[in-house]
Amino acid sequence: MSGPPNGSSREGTELWIVRHAESDGNRDGIVTGQFDVALTPNGHLQAKRLGRRLTGMAFDALYTSDLQRATATAGYAAAATGLEPQSDPRLRELDAGTWTGLKSTDIAVRFADEWLAWQKRDPDMRRGGGIGESYNMGATRITAVLTELAERHAGGRVLVIAHGGVMGLYLARMMGLDLSHTWHLVVSNTGIVRVRPFELAVNSEPKRYGHIVSVNDLAHLDGDSGRPDHS
Numbered sequence: 401m402s403g404p405p406n407g408s409s410r411e412g413t414e415l416w417i418v419r420h421a422e423s424d425g426n427r428d429g430i431v432t433g434q435f436d437v438a439l440t441p442n443g444h445l446q447a448k449r450l451g452r453r454l455t456g457m458a459f460d461a462l463y464t465s466d467l468q469r470a471t472a473t474a475g476y477a478a479a480a481t482g483l484e485p486q487s488d489p490r491l492r493e494l495d496a497g498t499w500t501g502l503k504s505t506d507i508a509v510r511f512a513d514e515w516l517a518w519q520k521r522d523p524d525m526r527r528g529g530g531i532g533e534s535y536n537m538g539a540t541r542i543t544a545v546l547t548e549l550a551e552r553h554a555g556g557r558v559l560v561i562a563h564g565g566v567m568g569l570y571l572a573r574m575m576g577l578d579l580s581h582t583w584h585l586v587v588s589n590t591g592i593v594r595v596r597p598f599e600l601a602v603n604s605e606p607k608r609y610g611h612i613v614s615v616n617d618l619a620h621l622d623g624d625s626g627r628p629d630h631s
């Protein structure tokens with residue numbers, strides 16, 4: 401694939417963004433948000449398979465969300481690559497406010513009006529009693545930190561362990577989609593998203609944030625009981 405037109409300080413940079421392995425929250429079907437939950441036994445199996453996939457690959461750096469489902473996944477990646485994980489809270493999942501820790505069926509009953517409004521996926525709506533993050537807030541946060549990491553390691557390959565919600569927002573932002581469509585973009589546990597981020601050296605409308613190389617790569621789970629479902 402050719403590089404971006406007109407050049408870029410990030411030309412040749414590739415981010416491998418990985419969703420954390422299965423957590424207790426994923427297994428139990430709750431809105432986890434920034435609640436700090438552990439990996440399930442199946443999650444550890446997935447992360448182990450991910451580590452095997454990464455063994456022998458060269459990365460310039462390894463970054464992770466500071467939530468334990470991400471740092472535990474990063475531990476397997478660190479063992480495989482020999483890199484020290486660097487945690488960054490800006491890589492956290494979207495804050496779900498008062499919805500945190502609840503199942504969607506419970507939210508629909510306890511916060512009926514808010515849940516009904518959420519079905520429109522307004523990018524400016526702050527879930528969870530108005531104290532959670534909106535899609536726009538999350539997209540701005542994750543795009544800023546990933547852009548910063550790409551610039552810090554210009555021309556290199558960087559491994560990032562993050563969360564499904566913010567990864568979907570980043571993909572939507574890269575593709576120029578309205579953020580209300582983010583829920584269509586699913587990344588499974590330990591799914592790998594590869595991107596080559598850049599911005600054109602000339603003004604463009606809409607903005608172009610880079611090339612998406614692959615989405616939700618789960619080759620390391622093929623034929624293995626660690627493959628998650630896609631619910």
